[in-house]
Amino acid sequence: MSRTITLIRSASLSAAEYAYAATAPAESRLIFLAGACPLNEDGSTAAVGDYAGQAAKAVENMRVALADAGASLPDVISTRVLVASTRREDLVAAWEVVRDSFGEHDVPSTLLGVTVLGYDDQLVEIEAVAAVLDS
Numbered sequence: 001m002s003r004t005i006t007l008i009r010s011a012s013l014s015a016a017e018y019a020y021a022a023t024a025p026a027e028s029r030l031i032f033l034a035g036a037c038p039l040n041e042d043g044s045t046a047a048v049g050d051y052a053g054q055a056a057k058a059v060e061n062m063r064v065a066l067a068d069a070g071a072s073l074p075d076v077i078s079t080r081v082l083v084a085s086t087r088r089e090d091l092v093a094a095w096e097v098v099r100d101s102f103g104e105h106d107v108p109s110t111l112l113g114v115t116v117l118g119y120d121d122q123l124v125e126i127e128a129v130a131a132v133l134d135s
Helices: 052-070 088-102
Strands: 006-009 021-023 027-034 077-085 109-114 126-132
Touching: 021 077, 027 052, 052 077, 052 088, 052 126, 077 088, 088 109
Parallel strands: 077 109
Antiparallel strands: 006 021, 027 126, 077 126
16 A cells, blocks of 8 residues: 555445545645556557456556556556446446456546547556655
8 A cells, every 4th residue: 555645435425346536645746647548569459359458458558647647556546547438348348357456556536438539549547646656
């Protein structure tokens, strides 16, 4: 669990699979990630037609971007998961992969169904904000 991020849950709201809010200390460095896409190194779309597979690849790519910025998943303060579908079960398939990747660090998240994403055959994209304390 990150020492920088404080996850906030509310007993006044319904139980959720994520914290309702999060804070970071004023002296932390915020990292705003572009949407992590399910792209292979050659630019091709991974796991065509597979919501869970694309979510896993997007998380993998998000981990790389975070590491390049000096952070990791426990430093993430919020996410937005975009899924190109109108079917709830497709959104849930992607969400379960993202949720499980974060484990106990259940950051505030928004799950959205959208009509289309930017790459051919792309079904999932994950935006994130992280906060770290530099030494």
